[in-house]
Amino acid sequence: MASIPHDMLTQADRLSQRNGVQPDALHGAMADLDISTNGSATPTETTMASEATSVTEADNEIDGHALALDMQQRCRLLLDELEQFQAYLKEEGKEHSAELRALKTEVQSEMRVIDKIAKNPSNPRGIQSLHSSNLSFFTAVWDTAKKCSGILALRRYFYFHGRKPHINGTVSTSALGRKKRSAVVDIVSQDGLEFVKVSTILEKRIIWDLAKAGWVGSDSSEEAEQSDDDDGPEGILKQVEGLLKASRETRVRYRHPTVRLVFTRISRTPRTKEVAQILQQIRNMGIIVQTSEDILDSPPVADVLDRLAPGNCYRLTDVLNLDCTVLLAFVSDLSHGRVEPQDWHNGMISTQREMEAKKPLLPSKLWPVCESRKLVCTKEAATRMQEISGIIGTPAEKRRTALLLGLDDTVEMTNEQILEEFQTLTEYEIPANWHLPVEVVDVDLAALKSNLPPSVEKVSEALSDMNRSVFVYGWASGFTTLSSNRAVAKEIESIIEENRTSDEVGPDIWPCSLRSLVGKEKERRGAQDMLPVVSS
Known part of the structure; x- marks a missing residue:
């Protein structure tokens, strides 16, 4: 035609x-x-x-x-x-x-x-x-x-x-x-x-x-x-x-x-x-x-x-990088059963206790996410975690810290032995495929940053030493970082977007709820808040 x-x-x-x-x-x-x-x-x-x-x-x-x-x-x-x-x-x-x-x-x-x-x-x-x-x-x-x-x-x-x-x-x-x-x-x-x-x-x-x-x-x-x-x-x-x-x-x-x-x-x-x-x-x-x-x-x-609710669509890597806030959530008494209210509990602990009563964090979210994945953390995150646990942790929280990170007498224990003892310190059924202890990694920041976009320098300037090690390591390694530190996650994203030169992708961060250590009355009353939650 x-x-x-x-x-x-x-x-x-x-x-x-x-x-x-x-x-x-x-x-x-x-x-x-x-x-x-x-x-x-x-x-x-x-x-x-x-x-x-x-x-x-x-x-x-x-x-x-x-x-x-x-x-x-x-x-x-x-x-x-x-x-x-x-x-x-x-x-x-x-x-x-x-x-x-x-x-x-x-x-x-x-x-x-x-x-x-x-x-x-x-x-x-x-x-x-x-x-x-x-x-x-x-x-x-x-x-x-x-x-x-x-x-x-x-x-x-x-x-x-x-x-x-x-x-x-x-x-x-x-x-x-x-x-x-x-x-x-x-x-x-x-x-x-x-x-x-x-x-x-x-x-x-x-x-x-x-x-x-x-x-x-x-x-x-x-x-x-x-x-x-x-x-x-x-x-x-x-x-x-x-x-x-x-x-x-x-x-x-x-x-x-x-x-x-x-x-x-x-x-x-x-x-x-x-x-x-x-x-x-x-x-x-x-x-x-x-x-x-x-x-x-x-x-x-x-x-x-x-499935319809927000927050369930993250694609996690086979290796998970844990920041200090998540390490604390794994050992907190709040995460492992009912904690009786005390007059010396601060508002944050009271709120978290109420959240746990409605939906326990470990059985509903963290353990399913970990599944059979390998768990790692930086040396700086592990050190900070031990400092907090050593100062304000209850005996049970301190023991869970040792089991989680493979410290002291747990060094020679097998995964099965660690899980068996951990089970005695919780009211919940621990998943059999939970990989413990968490592997502690000593990172070389200069080497890591050399393989990242130029915006990494701006990001590094805004973070504390511990958070710098955690998030730059996860970014450079391509691992999902589990964190309760939403303020830092948002700050990192803002910095990268403001300094974007191409289609670079920043660190993959999976957010979860915060759980503080309960601690003992004397230590809690006298200790400053040591949780790295909102600080950069």
Whole structure:
């Protein structure tokens, strides 16, 4: 088939060519899918344009009352599951770690509209409003979210800057020339490392969006190009472009989030080759594309609460580097059973005692993380640990310290013998594959830093001798560092981002809760706080 001369192309035709779709093929696809090309929407297209509903029957064939009741029930179920997740996060002390309010507010707003329509379900305008409801879309977002891990936000806006070209064609870098944009990420998962966009769009709608763009605005080639970049219609490709830009301006633990696009109503093998080309173009942009065949049944939220909660998506190395705070957690009396409250316990110990009563740290988190992994620590961390234990530790805490680090008479003990004695000092069942003692490593900082990015110098300047040995060693060795020192972890990340010269990745730090040594009354009252928690 002969191609159409460029001066005879509509704006939609030019847009289609840039997207890899030939104009004549586009018009043919529109005809195949019953889409009008006269610039106005047919009744079929009007119904199709609502992504949020799968209802296609005519209004007069719908039982408005039954439809309203069904949508009310679905709305309540969605809100109930969101509230279950919120309650779980609060119970785990993570209620501020995940942003769920945006989606919940949108669903509540939808619920109010549905409730109002349900009072007069025979009203044709009300039934049409039910058809154009966003409930199906919100349900699709939540169903997709329940199959994710480490959710940080639902329906969150990310902002980025689009640069508008000057008249002479150069790119403006001034504040006035930078136009702030936003992209809505439906699900921020993998503890921030994944952006998920859910689309309930139909094949017809994709073709329609490409065509509709041609009958809006000017036909000039220059303006068409600008429209596609800045002010064009919000089609699927525009959304994808926004997601990519938001990802490129976002870093989580030194990395850009990956982008995943979930098409709930488009097949892996679309009916039209034009839609297949669009999907392939999206894949070529580095985006993971899932279609209807990839969508599994959504589980009840009660079955997946732990997986959905933030903080469970770290990929740990086979060797774990322990800082002083984690060594203390392994030997603290607080971590090994009930500790009776005493009037001389400070506020930190009282808080940790309450946390342990709700969810013991070792059985629920630290031991599962250690599994059969090799455990190491730097000489500086081990020395500091022994100092603290020697000054304020109870007899049981001191003995656990010796067993943990292989000190004194434990030097000749086997792993089995160490675990056997450790079991007598705890109320919990010790895992049989816990590798003790921890290997103490004497590090050469100068040699380690020579293999790291230039930002290591700035990081080193900000840290104490002990923390410098711990985090630089973990960074240079490529080992995950377990630490309760969240302030230092955040400071390291900030320094690296401020001094970034390329895509360098900083130390991999896995955060956990703090446990102090209980100590004895006399020593606790007279000793200064020796825990390296907030100091650098």
